[in-house]
Amino acid sequence: MKVKTSAPAKRIIHAEQFFRKLPELAIAGDEQSVDRIAYELLNLLMKAVDADIGQISLFPLGGRVEKMCIVKDGEPWLRTDKDLHLYNPSKGYAGRMLATGETLLVKDIWTEPNGNGPNPFLEIYPYMDANYVADIKKPVASTLFLPIKRGIEVFCVIELSRYRHKPSFTQDEQAPLDEFAAQYGTLIINYILDTKNRIALNTVHHKLNILSRLIASDAKVDYTDAVSVYRTMSAADLGFAFFRRGSGYDKHALRIVAWYGEETMEVYFPEFQPSSDSLLCDRSEISYPFEGDSTCRRLHRFRERINSASVIKRKEQKFLLKVIDSIRSYVVYPLHMLGQDLGSVHLASSRNDFCKFLQMSPFLSLYNSLLKSFLLNERVAELLSEISLKIHNPGFYCLAGLKSALLQENPALLNHPKINTALSGLDALLSDLHEKGKILKCRDRNIDLKQWLAAYVNQISSRQPDIEINFEVKDVSPGRYQVRANYEQLETVFENLFSNSIRALNERRHHGSAPAGRIDIILREQRKASVVCFQDNGMPYKTVSGRGTPQMKQIMKELGGKFRKYDRPYRVYLTFPHLNVADTEK
DSSP states (O other), X not given: OOOOOOOOOOOOOOHHHHHHHHHHHHTTOSHHHHHHHHHHHHHHHHHHHTOSEEEEEEOOSBSOOEEEEEEETTEEOOOTTOOOBOSOXXXXXXXXXXXXXXXXXXXXXXXXXXXXXXXHXXXXXXXSOHHHIIIIITTEEXXXXXXXXXXXXXXXXXXXXXXTTSOOOOHHHHHHHHHHIIIIIHHHHHHHHHHHHHHHHHHHHHHHHHHHHHHHTTOOOOHHHHHHXXXXXXXXXEEEEEEEOOSGGGTTOEEEEEXXXXXXXXXXXXXXXXXXXXXXXXXXOOOSOEEEEXXXXXXXXXXXXXXXXXXXXXXXXXXXXXHHHHOSEEEEEEEEETTEEEEEEEEEESSTTOGGGSBOOHHHHHHHHHHHHHHHHHHHHHHHHHHHHHHHHHHHHXXXXXXXXXXXXXXXXXXXXXXXXXHHHHHHXXXXXXXXXXXXXXXXXXXXXXXXXXXXXXHHHHHOTTSEEEEEEESOOTTOOEEEEOHHHHHHHHHHHHHHHHHHHHHHHHTTOSSOOEEEEEEEEETTEEEEEEEEOOOOOOOSSSOHHHHHHHHHHHTTOXXXXXXXXXXXXXXXXXXXXXXXXX
């Protein structure tokens, strides 16, 4: 009598659990949201097939090629200090999967070559990050490469691996993964990318807003910060940005911002005459994108120039040479606009044949276009200022001399209608020129802090409906809450405060702490000043750049006020001095 053996139960991936969690995971709307969604997705798939290590990698032809998330033993492995740009994803087993568009099941990625050809992984692993190989690749054997597609294009791969002592994956275990990927894969990854794009758009807006304020306030532009977007939003692990001033006393001056991984340096050349066929020359007929590699004569010519430069420091020279010598592929985007040569951006890679992955993503292209406008605006502001200074004071001096001479030689001529009209017109022209020279600059004014802050809080509240924001005015006499400032200064200070609080509240929400997120703002009169108390009930978080507090302190100092910060509980006090009677009448 034959005994019937029951077939193994079909593995089921419970997608509904993931989708129920999705709103909670995405509510923060920041980079943490992307990490949490990717982490939950990997854990779901890893548990379904008993995998030990999971990875999500993005393969866009334009933009950032990256390991987006790596989970090992149920915990995130990929931290901020392990920023892994992939080597050319067309190589290795992932390259095989990209070529076929089908799920790839490998019983042992470390198998020595046999009659079927070389092992694709063994060909590329010597070039991988050493920590990644030691922690993620060496412990595992059997691996599944699961493609996620848009139409026929594979734009993402989910890689699941098992430790060596476990049995290899089977076709029966692969089947539910293929079913899940076909039904939900594209939807989920697109949702993650949409979240990343919203973050990218906010980043673009924030950087350009800061840049425009620096230009308008005539402060020193932080080119290093302006370039950070290219480093963080592209697949370029190294590169250059060149900025040409192009006017005034530093007509041929060049600022170079170079980066190598996380390290960035700004170098100033007081005199840099471009070659006739240089991308930094108006006469150049090259239109972007211009692609090149380590054999490019322009790259070698630039290296020789840096190597022989005596106007830069030795430390700067060594760093620039290190970047140049590490370049294997690059794409150049000239920053030309309205016939003006503003510089260029070189997105580069230490990998061969990587140009197609160095093309800008849509958001980075948007940033690049807007940056050219701001750089042109900076040049126009500087030119107008120079013209105004060159003509205004000497012009009025000459006009006064002409009137004085007429008064001495022939006073009656001053009353002649035609001469009087001409002199008055010249006076008006010089005054108008002086005003036009300041038109792109920030202008201080008397601002009603109570009205301005109420409107600003309403704007933030509409964008953050899940946060309770309370604004209260106490003991402020009529007319005593005016401050002398410009809108850009106030917006910068309060943008920093709200950004810090939102991060702290997101951190508290992530840890499941109650009660609901809350920000309290109190405006009151204290002696001869208006004081704003700003506090929230969030939790401490890891600082992103560390520039916010110094920037707020500097602005408050410029306004003649004070900035005080306390941690337990968190609160910030901003003190704005009252205006003098003469100021309020302006």
